[in-house]
Each structure stands twice: as C-alpha cells, then as structure tokens.
Amino acid sequence: MNSMYYDFSGRSICRGNGYKPPNSHQWGPGVRDVYALHYIASGKGYLKTGQATFPLKTGESFIIFPHMEVYYYPDPQDPWEYFWIEFSGAEASRLMSMIHIAPDHPVVAASPQDLKPLFHKVKTAGIEPFEQERSDAGLHLLLSYYMEYYPSDRAFLTKDYALSAKEYIESHFWKPSLSVLDVVEFVKIERSYLFRLFKEENGISISGYITAFRIRRACELLEQSQLSIKSLAYSVGYRDPLYFSKAFKKATSYTPTQYRTVHGTAKTPLIL
Secondary structure, eight states, X not given: OOEEXXXXXXXXXXXXXXXXXXXXXXXXXXXOSSEEEEEEEESEEEEEXXXXXXXXXXXXXXXXXXXXXXXXXXXXXXXXXXXXXXXXXXXXXHHHHTBSOBTTBOEEOOOSSOOHHXXXXXXXXXXXXXXXXXXXXXXXXXXXXXXXHSBOHHHHHXXXXXXXXXXXXXXXXXXXXXXXXXXXHHHTSOHHHXXXXXXXXXXXXXXXHHHHHHHHHHHHHHHHOOOOHHHHHHHTTOXXXXXXXXXXXXXXXXXXXXXXXXXXXXXOOOOO
16 A cells, blocks of 8 residues: 655655554664654554653554654554654645644544544555645645644634634625624634724724625626626625615715726725
C-alpha cells in the first residue's frame, strides 16, 4: 500500500503515505525532514524522543516533527498496526500550528471517532495535478479533525467572530429568509457579544449590514445587467419588488430604474 510522489510545482504539501500491519517494524534513532503523522489502528508501541518515552495504544496518534530525533517500535507482546502520512512546507506548518501537539508533547489521546477512514482518503499515487489536489484535499480534511478534537491555543485566538458573521452574510444575502438569528446561530456565540464585536469591527449593526450589502449588490447588478427589477430584487433577497424599490431609494435616493439610467456605466457608489 506504500506510495510516494514528488511535487515539482512546490504547491502540494502531501509527500507520502502508507500502512504497517502488526509486525516487528521499528524506525530510528534518526530524523526526518517532514512531518510524519501516525495513527494507531490496533495494538501498542513506543515513541522515544530525546530523554522521553511515550507509550502508545489503539486510537492514539503521534507525530514526528522535522529534524526531531526519534525512535519508535512496537510492543513485542501486542505489536501495533498503524497508518502514516508525511507532509511538509509552509502550509503544513500553518495547519500543525492549529493542533495542540508539539515536539515536547507529540502524542494525542484517542479521538472521539475512528480516524482510519480519513487516512484512506489521502491518496498519493501519481503526480498529475488533479491527483495532487485530491491528495492535499484529503490531508486538509484529515487534519481538520485533529484541529477540532485537539485545538491549539492559536486555533482559539484566530477565531474572528465578526469576520465569520460578515462572510456568512455575504454568502447568504440572496436568501429572503436570512435573519440576524441565522447569523448568530452560525457563529455560535452569545448574541449581545456578537452584536458588540460586529459593530466595533464594521461600524454598523448586523441587520444594517444585511440591508447595506443587499443594496450594494443591487447597485452592481443594475450597472452590469439588464435584469428586470423583479428578478433583480429576488436576486438580492427581496420577495416583493415594491418593498425592494422603497428600500433601494431610501439607501441611494434613486429608484432602481433611475439608478440604472444614471449609473449604468459608472462605478458603484460606496454604501458600506
């Protein structure tokens, strides 16, 4: 099952993967120039790094960091079976920084679910661009579960609730049913706290941003398309064209038809 490919473009981060059935295989002492993530599917083994020895059992994972001297070997009475995957590069470092694992604590406890199927999704046979993209997508998926189950302090600190709310609005503004409650439920923090963060970051309330973004998008469509007012209104989240026209005039001082006539070839005015 072992396979390996080399990425000549410098983009792909997955370097190889494999599987070891229960046997006496051991490695080291030595160093690697890549990250090497191992998942124990069954059995037991040991990882030695410097002066520390870590016992490992079914469901646990360990990682070898680049240039870290290690020695790992199976328990002779219950030899482990494991999957492994190697990856490297700046993107690999970024992903690893989001997981609570480091050279001085390279082991994580058994996860809430069996991660073995996710290792199967990482395919590294071949060097075709589509194969590389699929391989890296599989690796991102796998590591996202490690981020979820073992988040680092940085993973918590990098959460930008206001930005997440803004991006959610900009992806769902076209839904007439979009509400402030939808945004709050997506971000998953206390409502008043999100309101304060959002207002501080954007200078406008969440409900105000929903309306303003819809009007801005309507301006773009009036300039760039010949959609009817009815179709345009629906495209930006309004079921009722008359209500849309009133909201549009309140925001821009133009009716949609007037705006199209005056600004059909002009730059969209800054509303937000």
